């Protein structure tokens with residue numbers, strides 16, 4: 582019987598982790614549905630035609646931005662997207678120390694990852710999350726957050 586030594590197993594895990602992290606059509610990542618997000622800070626509403634977006638952040642993120650500090654690890658931003666008055670989806674960004682380190686520069690948004698959740702709070706399958714990153718990349722000066730000024734002005 583083949584004995585796998587712990588160090589070999591650990592190496593295999595590291596290699597696997599690297600492969601998953603560099604897949605451009607990653608459908609799953611470390612982000613889980615942010616249960617309880619609505620108990621954080623509701624920092625804005627964006628209305629565009631039939632679309633209404635409600636923006637939520639955890640309290641630590643709002644305090645850091647207001648104080649001019651970097652957004653901390655553990656930050657979660659949740660955008661609840663309504664179309665014609667009905668819940669359409671949740672899009673979520675989450676920042677964690679070390680996330681994104683397996684990505685090439687072109688496909689990296691600092692330590693943020695992105696995810697799209699259905700109204701049933703499950704990961705939307707087949708979504709190309711690289712598109713989220715490429716659009717948010719243009720906000721690199723504000724740590725990839727489009728609504729940075731709204732966070733700064735949140736209560």
Ligand code: HEC
Nearest residue numbers: 627658659660672673674695696697712713716726727728
């Ligand atoms: C074409 C550009 C574009 C793409 C693609 C995009 N976003 Fe955004 N996102 C925005 C803009 C602009 C805002 C600010 C709110 C607004 O104006 O609608 C935003 C806001 C957000 C926010 C609130 C925090 C912030 O940055 O303001 C989250 C969370 C978010 N997007 C997640 C996602 C996820 C997840 C995806 C992919 C499934 C995605 N976005 C794809 C442009 C984009």
